[in-house]
Amino acid sequence: MPLTVAVILLALGTAITHLYLGLQLTGFGGYGLGVLFILNGLGYIGLTxxxxxxxxxxxxxxxxxxxxxxxxxxxxxxxxxxFGTKDSLGYLNKLNELLLIAALVVEGRLRRN
Structure with missing residues (x-):
């Protein structure tokens, strides 16, 4: 159960980051890229x-x-x-996504047993 909570929180964290960036980009006229960020955030929410x-x-x-x-x-x-911007938010979000992948792999292995 704690691993499931971790996966949900990690997925929501990266989803919120992408939704926030998408809304920021669309607000500044970057509709194409903004929409991609929004879709990415929704993808994390939907799959989770x-x-x-x-x-x-x-x-x-x-x-x-x-x-x-x-x-x-x-x-x-x-x-x-x-293609991404190499800033602190980007690196932090990629760390979050790596942790998400690791948690999903471990959870998948545990559920097979």
Missing amino acids: ALLYLPVRSLDPYRGAIRYALILFAALTIALWIL
Whole structure:
């Protein structure tokens, strides 16, 4: 249970960061990039919700959803490395995403046992 809480908090942390940046960018006329940040934040929220919502019909897909969230975070990190602003918020958010990936991997292994 503590690991699940950690995953949720880490995912929400990075989601909020991306939503905030997206709203900031759209407010300054950067609509294309702002929309991408907003979609990224919503992606984190959506995948995390699918992973943990108590919906029995999702049970057979939890492993695939967890894997999709890991890939989503890894892609976000890779795109930041290629195109992102290298500032303290960016580095902090990437650390958050690395911790999210680690927590998801550990949780996935524990749930298989």
